[in-house]
Amino acid sequence: MSPAPASTASSNGANGTDVSYVDVAIIGAGPAGCMAADVLSRFTDRGLSVRVFDKRSAKLDNGQADGLNSRTLEIFESLGFIESVEKEGSRMSEINFWNPCPDTGRLVRTAKIPDTIPGLSRFQQTILHQGRVEAHLLQDAATHSKGAILPERSMLPESLEIDESVVDDVDAYPITLTIRHLSDEESNPSGYKGDENGTRSGLFRSSLLSAAEEEALYKKQQEQRVETVKAKYVIGCDGAHSWTRRQLGVNMIGDQTNFVWGVLDMKPLTNFPDIRMRCAIHSANAGSVMVIPQERDLVRLYIQLPIQVVPGERVDKSKVTPEFILETARRVLHPYTLDTDHIDWFTGYHIGQRLTESFGKHNRVFLAGDACHTHSPKAGQGMNTSMQDTWNLCWKLGAVITGVAKRELLQTYSDERQVVAKTLIDFDTKFSKLFSGKPASADDVDDGVDLKEFKDVFATGNLFAAGMSINYTDSIVVGKDGSKGAVRSRPELASKLAVGERFFSAQVVNHASATADQLTTRIPYTGAFRILVFPGDVAKPQLMQRLEKFAAYLDSPESVVSKYTPSNLPRWSIIDPVTIHAAERTSLELYDFPQPSIFHPHNYKRLYVDGPSHHRGDGKAYEAYGISKEEGAVVVVRPDQYIGLITGLEDTDTLDAYFAQFMLPAKDGGFPGSKVPKVLPPDWSKVAKQEIAKTLAVEEVNAI
Numbered sequence: 060m061s062p063a064p065a066s067t068a069s070s071n072g073a074n075g076t077d078v079s080y081v082d083v084a085i086i087g088a089g090p091a092g093c094m095a096a097d098v099l100s101r102f103t104d105r106g107l108s109v110r111v112f113d114k115r116s117a118k119l120d121n122g123q124a125d126g127l128n129s130r131t132l133e134i135f136e137s138l139g140f141i142e143s144v145e146k147e148g149s150r151m152s153e154i155n156f157w158n159p160c161p162d163t164g165r166l167v168r169t170a171k172i173p174d175t176i177p178g179l180s181r182f183q184q185t186i187l188h189q190g191r192v193e194a195h196l197l198q199d200a201a202t203h204s205k206g207a208i209l210p211e212r213s214m215l216p217e218s219l220e221i222d223e224s225v226v227d228d229v230d231a232y233p234i235t236l237t238i239r240h241l242s243d244e245e246s247n248p249s250g251y252k253g254d255e256n257g258t259r260s261g262l263f264r265s266s267l268l269s270a271a272e273e274e275a276l277y278k279k280q281q282e283q284r285v286e287t288v289k290a291k292y293v294i295g296c297d298g299a300h301s302w303t304r305r306q307l308g309v310n311m312i313g314d315q316t317n318f319v320w321g322v323l324d325m326k327p328l329t330n331f332p333d334i335r336m337r338c339a340i341h342s343a344n345a346g347s348v349m350v351i352p353q354e355r356d357l358v359r360l361y362i363q364l365p366i367q368v369v370p371g372e373r374v375d376k377s378k379v380t381p382e383f384i385l386e387t388a389r390r391v392l393h394p395y396t397l398d399t400d401h402i403d404w405f406t407g408y409h410i411g412q413r414l415t416e417s418f419g420k421h422n423r424v425f426l427a428g429d430a431c432h433t434h435s436p437k438a439g440q441g442m443n444t445s446m447q448d449t450w451n452l453c454w455k456l457g458a459v460i461t462g463v464a465k466r467e468l469l470q471t472y473s474d475e476r477q478v479v480a481k482t483l484i485d486f487d488t489k490f491s492k493l494f495s496g497k498p499a500s501a502d503d504v505d506d507g508v509d510l511k512e513f514k515d516v517f518a519t520g521n522l523f524a525a526g527m528s529i530n531y532t533d534s535i536v537v538g539k540d541g542s543k544g545a546v547r548s549r550p551e552l553a554s555k556l557a558v559g560e561r562f563f564s565a566q567v568v569n570h571a572s573a574t575a576d577q578l579t580t581r582i583p584y585t586g587a588f589r590i591l592v593f594p595g596d597v598a599k600p601q602l603m604q605r606l607e608k609f610a611a612y613l614d615s616p617e618s619v620v621s622k623y624t625p626s627n628l629p630r631w632s633i634i635d636p637v638t639i640h641a642a643e644r645t646s647l648e649l650y651d652f653p654q655p656s657i658f659h660p661h662n663y664k665r666l667y668v669d670g671p672s673h674h675r676g677d678g679k680a681y682e683a684y685g686i687s688k689e690e691g692a693v694v695v696v697r698p699d700q701y702i703g704l705i706t707g708l709e710d711t712d713t714l715d716a717y718f719a720q721f722m723l724p725a726k727d728g729g730f731p732g733s734k735v736p737k738v739l740p741p742d743w744s745k746v747a748k749q750e751i752a753k754t755l756a757v758e759e760v761n762a763i
Contacts, residue, residue: 077286080232081110082460084290086303088113088210090124090189091428091445092296093196096210097138098453100203101586105461105628109204110288112214112238116246123189124442125353129175130526130561131443132182134450137584137700140195141182148187149354151175155333159343165394166342174337176521181564181577184525186353188324189442213246215239217285219293219306219424226421229459229466232289233423240284258402262376292456293424294449301430307420311433313413313484319366319374321384324403327358331395334358345390357403362388368409379407412484418473425452425472432480434487443526444483448476454698457586463623463633468536468721475531486523531559531701535720538695538704538713546717548705552692553593554685558705562591562696566678567639568670571649571663575672578680579700581664582637586698588718590619590636592657593681594708595691598642602691603651606640609693609708610653618711619718620656625725631659634718639667641681641688 083099085092088111099109127135127148135141151174158169175183200208218237225231295303304311327334335358338350346363353359362384368374381402389397413433419425428445452472458464522528533539538546539558548558556562564579582589590613594606613620613636624633638657640647649666652658658666671677686692695704695717706713 077284078289079110079286080108080289082108082291083110083456084234084236084288084293085109085111086216086293086295087297087430088115088193088197088212089296089298089428089445090192090196090442091430091449092294093193093200093210094446095294095296095427095449095453096208097196097200097203098450098584099457100200100208101584102457102461103204103207107457107460109208111208111210112216113210113212114215114241114246116213116241116243124192125186125188125351125359126440126442127185127187127192128440128443128524128526129180129182129184130529131446132185133180133561133564133579133700134447134584135195136182136580137582138196138199139583140199144187144192144195145182145185147191147354148185149352151184151186151337151352153336155336155338157333157338157340159341164343166340166392168333172521174521175525179522179525179527186351186359188353192442192446213241213243215241215246216302219303221421221423223421226423227466229462232291233421234290234293236288236290236293238286238288240286242283245283258381259404260406262379262406291423291460294452294456295424295426295430296428296445296449297430299429299433301426303424304415304426304430307424307426309415309417309420309426309431311413311415313411313433319364319368319379319407319409321362321364321379321387321405321407323360323362323381323384323388323405324353324357325360325385325399326356326401326403328398328400329392329396331392331397340391342391342393345393346387348388348391360384360388362391364407374407374409376407379405381405412488414477414480414484418477422466422469422472427452427476432484434484440483440487440524444479447479447526450699451476454584454586458698462625462726463723464721465723471534471536474534478532479529482523482528527561529560529701530557533559536697536703537701538717544717544720546704546713546720549692549707549710550705552686552690552707553694553705556684556694556702556705558702560702562694562700562702563683565669565680565683566672566675567667567680568644568672568678569663570640570644570647570652570658570666570668573644573673575675575678578639578667581667582635582696584698584700585632585635587631587633587635588698588703589696590634590714591694591696592636592638592708593684593686593692593694594638594640595681595686595688596642597640597652598646602689605691605708606638606657607653609711610656612711613656617715619714619722622724623718623722630655631665635665637665637667639669639680641669644668644670 085095092111092113096109096111099107103109127144132141132144135144154172154174155168156170157166159165160167197210215238216236217239220235222233225233293303295301297303334350335352336350337352340348340350346365348363349361351359351361364379364384364387366374366378384405385397385399411433415426415431418431427448429441432444434440455464455468455472459466459468531537533541533543535544537559538544538548541547550558562579564577566575567578568575592609594609595602597603597606612618615621620630620634620636624630636656649658652666654660669678669680681688691708693706693708693710693714694702697703704713704717
C-alpha cells in the first residue's frame with residue numbers, strides 16, 4: 060500500500076490534548092457508519108477528510124443483523140461489490156407459513172409465497188451477517204480513499220459541543236469532540252469474547268441493556284490519551300443507545316411492547332422439513348418462531364420467549380441464556396425435534412418502536428440508523444434502513460463540503476428519511492403485534508391473531524420490506540409537482556417511472572461494442588448526477604436534429620454541465636450525460652452522434668441503444684420506462700439513484716432551474732479542496748494495514 064494523506068492535522072491544544080481537524084467525523088463503525096465512510100470515500104480525491112471512531116476494539120465476527128433487501132443489493136451494485144456479497148451470502152427464495160391445525164393443534168404448513176416479489180428487482184433478498192457487510196463497505200472505502208478512511212477503534216467519545224455562532228459558515232469547524240483512546244482490553248467487553256464452546260453473547264449490545272449499563276462496559280482510565288477533534292460535520296451512527304443523540308438532547312418517542320424475543324444462530328439438527336427456508340411459525344400455545352437460513356450452514360431462529368415485561372421495568376437478563384432460548388424453540392416446533400452441535404451467537408431483545416423527534420441539529424450533526432429509529436428485527440429492516448440513511452445523507456454532504464452544492468441541500472436528508480423511518484415504525488408495529496400474538500381459536504376470535512391476516516400483511520409488506528416503496532416528496536432536489544421547489548416534472552414523458560422513486564434498471568446495448576448490459580450497472584456511484592437522455596429513434600432526421608440541439612446546449616458555457624463543473628475536475632464528474640437512443644443500431648455509425656456531449660470522443664460508456672442483443676434478447680427499455688420513441692425524455696437521476704426530474708429534450712430551462720435550486724456555480728479557480736492541512740504520519744502505511752486487518756480478511760488487505 061502506498062502512503063496516503065492522513066485525514067487530520069494535529070497540533071497541541073491549550074489543555075495539553077492533541078487537536079485534530081476533519082471535515083466529517085463518524086461516530087460508530089456499524090452498517091450506517093461504514094456506508095457513510097464508503098460513500099464519502101469517493102470525495103477524498105477532492106480533498107475531503109473523514110475519520111471513523113468506534114469504541115469496539117475489533118471487528119464484528121458474528122451475530123447482529125443479517126438481512127439484505129433488494130434495494131440494498133442494488134446500492135451495493137452501484138458501489139461495485141455486489142458479486143462478492145452474492146457469492147458469500149445465502150439467497151432467500153420462499154417464505155413458508157406454519158400454523159396449528161384447527162382440529163389437532165399440530166403444526167402444519169399452510170402457505171408458501173415468494174420471499175421477494177418476482178420482477179421487482181434483479182436481486183433477491185440475501186442473508187449475510189453484519190460483520191461481513193461492514194467488511195465489504197470498509198474494504199471499498201479503503202480502496203477508494205487509498206487507505207485514508209479506516210475505522211479508528213478503541214476510541215470512546217466523551218463530549219460534543221457546537222459553536223452555534225458559526226454553524227452557517229461553510230468553512231468553519233463548529234463542532235468540538237473529545238475522544239478518549241482506550242486500550243484493547245478496555246474496549247472489548249467480556250461478553251463479546253465468547254464462552255468455552257465458542258458461543259458469543261450479543262446481550263451486551265441488545266435493547267435489554269440500558270444506556271448506562273452499556274457505557275459501563277467500556278472502562279476509562281485517566282492516563283489514556285484524550286484527543287480534541289474539530290469537525291465541520293458529525294454523523295452519529297452509534298446505535299439505539301446513541302451517545303451522539305444524548306449529547307444533542309434529542310428525545311426518542313414511542314412505545315415498547317411487553318414481548319421479549321430470543322435469537323440463536325446455530326447449526327441445526329432437526330427433522331423440521333423447512334429448516335433451510337424462511338419460515339413464520341405460530342404454535343397453538345407455545346409462542347412463535349421465525350426461521351432464517353444463513354451462510355456457513357447456520358440457521359437463525361427468532362423465538363418468542365415466555366417472559367412478560369411490566370411497562371417501565373427491565374428484563375432480568377440472566378434468564379436469557381442459549382439453553383433457555385433453545386428449549387423454548389423446541390416447544391414451538393413440537394412434535395418436530397430440534398438439537399444442535401454448535402450455537403454461534405445468541406441474544407435477546409425487548410420489542411420497541413421508537414423514533415427521534417429530529418434527525419440532527421443545525422444540519423451540522425446528523426443521526427442515522429438505530430440512533431434515530433428502533434424497531435423489531437424480524438422484518439429485516441434495521442441494517443437496510445440504517446445503511447440507506449447514510450446512502451441518502453453522504454452524497455449530499457460530499458457535494459456541500461467540496462463546494463459543489465448549497466448547504467440547503469442537507470435539510471433534505473431529514474425531510475426524506477424521517478418519513479421513511481415513520482413508515483417503517485408503523486409497519487413494524489402492526490407486523491410485530493401479529494407475529495407475537497396467539498393464534499385465534501373458536502373460543503377467542505376477538506383476542507387472537509387472524510393467521511390469514513398475518514400472511515396477507517406479510518405478503519403486502521413485501522414491497523416495503525424489499526425497500527422499493529420509498530417515494531420522496533417534492534423538494535429542491537425532487538422536482539415532482541412544484542409544491543416545495545420551483546420545478547415541475549413532466550411525468551407523462553416516462554409514465555412507468557416515478558419522480559422521487561428509485562430508478563430501476565433495464566437492459567440496453569452499448570452502441571460501440573454491441574454488448575448488452577443493465578443500465579444501472581453502467582451508471583455506478585461516483586457522486587455525480589446522471590442526465591439520462593432518451594432521444595427516441597434518431598435515425599429520423601428531425602429527432603437527430605433535436606438531439607443535436609440538446610448536445611449543443613450541454614456544450615454551451617451556460618449549460619448545467621459547464622456551469623457547475625470546476626475546471627480542475629473531469630468534465631463529467633459533477634453532471635454526467637448518458638444517452639440511450641431507440642434507432643436500429645446498425646443504421647447509424649458511432650461518430651454520427653453529436654460530439655462531445657453525447658458521445659465524448661473515445662469514451663464508449665455513454666452511448667447505448669434500446670434494441671436486441673445477440674445473446675440476451677431485447678431489453679425494451681423505452682417500453683419498460685414508458686417513454687415514447689417519438690417524443691423521448693430526459694431523466695435526471697440523483698447520485699443515490701433516485702429520480703430527481705423528468706422533462707423533455709427541449710426543456711433546458713427546466714433543467715437549469717432544477718439544478719439552480721441546490722447547486723453552486725463552479726469557482727474560477729476550480730475545485731477549492733479541503734482547507735485541512737495534510738500531515739503524513741511516518742508510519743501511516745503500517746497503521747493502515749493494521750487497522751484494515753482488524754476488519755478484513757488477509758487476502759482483502761493485500762488487495763488494497
